[in-house]
Amino acid sequence: MLKSVIAILAVFAGAAGAQEKSFDLHAPDALTQTGILKHLLPRFSLKTGIRITVTEGATQARFGADGVPVFSRGDEVWHFSKTDGPHTDAFLDWLLSDVGKGTIEQFRPAEGAVFSADVTAQVQATVASLSGDAKLGEKLSLAQCGRCHVINETNRMNAIGSSPSFALMRSFPDWQERFETFFLLRPHPAFTQVAEVTDPFPDHLPSPIAPIEVTLEEIEAITAYVGSIAPADLGAPIQVQ
Ligand code: HEC
Numbered sequence: 149m150l151k152s153v154i155a156i157l158a159v160f161a162g163a164a165g166a167q168e169k170s171f172d173l174h175a176p177d178a179l180t181q182t183g184i185l186k187h188l189l190p191r192f193s194l195k196t197g198i199r200i201t202v203t204e205g206a207t208q209a210r211f212g213a214d215g216v217p218v219f220s221r222g223d224e225v226w227h228f229s230k231t232d233g234p235h236t237d238a239f240l241d242w243l244l245s246d247v248g249k250g251t252i253e254q255f256r257p258a259e260g261a262v263f264s265a266d267v268t269a270q271v272q273a274t275v276a277s278l279s280g281d282a283k284l285g286e287k288l289s290l291a292q293c294g295r296c297h298v299i300n301e302t303n304r305m306n307a308i309g310s311s312p313s314f315a316l317m318r319s320f321p322d323w324q325e326r327f328e329t330f331f332l333l334r335p336h337p338a339f340t341q342v343a344e345v346t347d348p349f350p351d352h353l354p355s356p357i358a359p360i361e362v363t364l365e366e367i368e369a370i371t372a373y374v375g376s377i378a379p380a381d382l383g384a385p386i387q388v389q
Contacts, residue, residue, distance in 0.1 A: 170199040171235045172206035179211055179226060184263060187255040192242055194328065195364065197344065198235045209236045217267040218243045219252050221260070225267055247279050254324075278324075278372040280365070285373025289314065292360050293370070300377065319379035327371045336360070342367070 175185060180202065189200045200209075208231050211218075215229030218240075228243060230236035242248040249265035256262060286299070294303040298313035307313070317323055326333065331340040339355040340346065343363045349355050362370075 168199070169197055169235055170201060171208040171233065171239075172201045172203050173208070174204065174206040174210040174212075175202055176212060182221075182257050182260070182263075184252070184255050184257065188243075188248075188251060191251050191328070192239060192248075194345075195247075196238055196242070198238055200239065207231070208233070209239065216240060216244070219263045219265050220267050221263045250278075278368075278375045280368035280370070280372030282369065282372040282376045284366075285369035285371070288362070288366050289370050289373055292362060292366075313380065314374055315377055315380040318374055318377055323374065323379075324371060327374050328367060331360075331362075331367075 179185070185202060189202070193199050210229055211226050212229065213227055215227040217225050218228045219226050228240055230240060243252070243265075252263050252265040289297075289299045290303055293299060293314075294307060296308045296311040298304050298307040298311075298315070300314070317326065320326065330336055331342050331346060337346075338353070339357050340360040340362070341348070343361070345364065349359075
């Protein structure tokens with residue numbers, strides 16, 4: 149699924165038109181092969197709309213032995229160096245932020261040890277940090293998602309049985325990624341608009357129902373709220389929703 153997310157993000161970035169926000173990045177093969185860039189870059193692009201193209205010998209930014217230490221794996225410390233500019237600056241700030249560090253530490257390589265974002269001080273909790281406003285997220289979830297999903301006790305009777313409850317989805321190991329990208333996952337694209345991210349519905353395919361309209365900040369708030377709810381206990385008998 150990640151592949152398709154990357155492809156779709158590339159399309160968004162392309163659609164952004166003339167003032168495309170992007171830069172190129174060089175990364176050593178040893179780092180690329182771990183898969184961490186495929187994990188980090190789409191998440192950064194989703195938050196900021198800045199696209200990063202990984203190319204051999206790129207000059208605007210590079211991971212390597214020089215620059216600011218950003219993450220480590222075992223004894224190896226990776227550094228990031230860059231030319232000045234708002235987009236490369238934004239990426240470095242993100243790598244050093246709580247959200248960026250959480251995203252680095254959330255990555256599970258196919259082989260080998262996990263990465264640590266804690267290159268200077270104490271090891272941080274590996275739980276992804278959720279920067280959204282969970283209270284706001286609860287309101288938004290009930291208003292925007294509650295017609296179909298059971299969000300919590302308050303809308304248990306009004307949701308549609310065929311949609312999984314938020315508590316059930318919270319129990320998936322990749323719940324955070326699914327919520328951050330829900331607008332790319334069926335059935336939502338047909339009726340969801342994310343401000344400054346999605347294209348308008350095509351004329352011949354208007355939304356079949358009252359559309360969901362959200363911003364990236366609102367998706368962050370919803371994700372923070374979902375992070376705060378207890379996962380459904382999958383060991384318990386299945387409840388009729
Ligand atoms: C019109 C009904 C409807 C609305 C409104 C809706 N959803 Fe869904 N959603 C569904 C259905 C149906 C599924 C199950 C899809 C499946 O099983 O393939 C689903 C699945 C999901 C999934 C899991 C997707 C996956 O493939 O892993 C997430 C995450 C999700 N919804 C989040 C949201 C959020 C967040 C909102 C509100 C902003 C929302 N949904 C609003 C119907 C809806």
